[in-house]
Amino acid sequence: MYMYAIMLNRRPSAVACLMCVAILIFLFPHGSALARDSVTQPNVPMIGDYAGELREKQPRKDGFTHVDTPRLVRRLQEMGVNTYFYLIWHSASDWDDLRLEFLPAAKEAGIDVWVYLVPPSEARERRSEPYGTDYVAWMRAVGHLSRSFSNLKGVVMDDFNHNLSVFTPDYLRRMRAAGHEANPHLRFYPQIYQPAIRKELLSRYRGLFDGIVMTYRDGIYRNTQRTQQLEHQVTQISRLLHREGLPFVLMVHASKLSATPANPSARYVNETLRAGLSRLTQGELQGLITYxxxxxxxxxxRDRLAKVGHGYGCLFVPPGSHPPAGRSGELKQVVFPEGPPPYRLTFYHRVIAPARLPAGQYIQEILVNGNRVWxxxxxxxxxxxxxxxxxxxxPWLKxxxxxxxxxxxxxxxTGSRSWLFAAFDHLEATGFKMENPEFETAxxxxAYADHPAIIGETLVYDPRRRMRVYLQTMTLFRAYRWQEEIASALPEEFQKQREDFRNHLLQGRPTQALSSLDSLLKPFRQSSLESQHRLLQEGEMxxxxxxxAQ
Structure with missing residues (x-):
């Protein structure tokens, strides 16, 4: 995309910002039709976003840099979401911004809101204000506020399974009672990671959850690089929650997971979103949220860690679950000696890890045909x-x-459970031929590993990642919602084309999706109804x- 040329290796200039605005005007010449639907009704899947709030450029007189509600709501409308998880944590003004500015604007825009709180494990240096870790008070306050704003649906608690000593069943009953006293329809969703969503936990808290948010991070091997287990995990958890009668909301990372080498790539976000929307279509999910x-x-x-250029070879061990002694991961290729010796290799290497990584746990190695050279x-x-x-x-190539x-x-x-990653870059070969020594492409x-806790990958820094991810998410969310909305307006003979469009979209075939979309627009172009004209505008966008996106 030529528009990506506006991205610089620093914050964008005023000219670049104007170009961004011009792009959005191009994409939305008639405004944001789809996102102004009525507030989400029961059984309508959540399509939403969490946090990533925009803030005003300058502090107000109270000294706080407040949420920029008009810009944030505009972005959410552009994305086509119907739900937003509003994080109260970054500023002491967040609660007032929610009740006085964001909630009424979101209601006007047709966006449901959930208050997202941090647990005690995340509240050591900064807490959700004004009630801190008094979650009974939080539920009471949110319940009262929801009586004034019908689009305020409930509370989501971050890292619930890491704070079970605080959130005992008795304490959760008190929380729910306080919320329901103000609004009997107020809901509570814990955010729980996949390995902890088990029958035993659900039995212990039966009747105390109204649904569950699961953030995907590849199970016990926490990363934002592999997507292969996502659909299996969703199917497994969906069956378990269905038996308990609990809605299942999937959250997928669009930004950095702590203790990982880099932000998730545009490819990763695209794959996880398409998989999530596919499972939404099949009824295994009741919501999909971007993190x-x-x-x-x-x-x-900060993601630009390469010695030279943008890419480097990375071998990553996630925190928490580690390979036993004797296991390894590697990046390898076949090289070809050319002419007589000598054969030499010059390279750069480094390791990034917490300061507490003890000696003797891991080693970096260079091998030729399995023989250790360094x-x-x-x-x-x-x-x-x-x-x-x-x-x-x-001696090894002659x-x-x-x-x-x-x-x-x-x-x-075996010992340390610390995360770390080893990096290699800027290889220079003398006397033999190798491919991609700078790791500038994949x-x-x-990559090979004899244990799943070692992840090998060529990581290439993408200065345009944020815009790529935003545009991909916007395209998938809006297209998914549009094809759902037109189902009741389409003549029967076009329903197969609607399914084809959805399948092409979710299977990553934009050319075929575009062709199907063009066919779907024909009945709307011929209609004089105002409601169908709105759908036509959305389809043209x-x-x-x-x-x-192609």
């Missing part, structure tokens, strides 16, 4: 930045037509979005 979709677009320079303790490497190393590979070069992270001793290198 901190960024609504300001500038390069995330190694270094990862704990020692983690105390330094990029380091250069020069190796003579002549007389060979080809050989396998392996960049490895190996577990030496080609050339194959989707054509522009899908054209850009």
């Amino acid at each position: 901190v979709l960024q609504k300001d677009w500038f390069p995330e320079t 190694s270094q303790d990862a704990a020692i490497a983690s105390r330094k930045n990029w380091q250069q190393k020069k190796l003579d590979l002549t 007389g060979k037509r080809e050989a396998v070069l392996q960049l490895r992270l190996a577990r030496k001793q 080609i050339g290198w194959t 989707l054509k522009r979005l899908l054209s850009i």
Whole structure:
């Protein structure tokens, strides 16, 4: 997309911001038709976003930088969401911004709101204000506020399963009683990670949850790189919650998960959203929420960790669950000696880990055909930045037509459960040929691990990631909601084309989706009804979005 050229390696200039505005005017020449529907009714799936709030540029007279409600609501409308999880945590003014400004604006825009609170484990340095960790008071206050705003639906509690010593069944009963005293329809959804959603937990809290929010992070191997387990986990949890009569809301990461190498790629967000919408279609989910979709677009320079260029080879061990001693992960490729020796390799390497990583747990290695050529303790490497190393590979490549070069992270001793990742970059070969030595694309290198707790990948920094993710999310959310809405307005002979459009969309086939969409617009172009004219406007906007997305 040529529009991505506006993105610079710093915060955007005034010209860049004007170009962003121009893009949105191009996409929404008639405003945001779909997002102004009435507030979500029962049985209508949640399509929503969490946090990532926009704030005003300058503090007000009270000293606080308040939520920029007009801009935030405008972005939510553009995205096509019907639900927003409003996080109260970043500023002491968040509660007042919610009740005095955001709720009425969201109601006018047709957006349901859930108050999202942080638990005691997240409230050591900063709390949700004004009630802090008094969650009985929070439920009472939200209940009273919801009587004035019908679009305020309930409370979501972050990291519920990490705070069970506080949120005992007795305490949760007190919380619910306080909320229901003010509004009997107020709902409570805990946010729980997949490994903890078990029959035993649901039995212990039976009747105390109104639904569950599960944030996907690949189970016990917490990361935002692998998507393969998402659909299996959703199916498994959906069956369990269905037996309990509990709605199931999936949250997928659009921004960085702590203790991971980088923000999730645009590919990752696209895959998880499509999988979530597919499961929404099949009835396994009752809601899909993006985790901190960024609504300001500038390069995330903290992700630019490469020694040279934008990419580097990464071997990542997530926190909490670790490989036993003797297990390893590697990036490898076949190299080809050319001409007589010597054969030399120069490369850069580093390790990023918490300061508490003890010595002797992990080592970085270079191998040729399984023979170790070089190694270094990862704990020692983690105390330094990029380091250069020069190796003579002549003894291992002499007389060979080809050989396998392996960049490895190996577990030496079982003990530490700390996260870490080893990085390799800027390889220079003398006397032999290799592909993609700068890791600027995903080609050339194959990732392999003998344990799922080691994740190998070529990580390429994307200065346009925020805008890519925003546009992808907007396209998927609005297209999904539109095809659902037109179902009752379409003649019977077009219903098969509507299903084709949805399937192409959710299976990542934008060209085919665009073709199906064009056919779907024909009956709306021929109609004089105002309601169908609105659907036509939305469909034409989707054509522009899908054209850009190709």
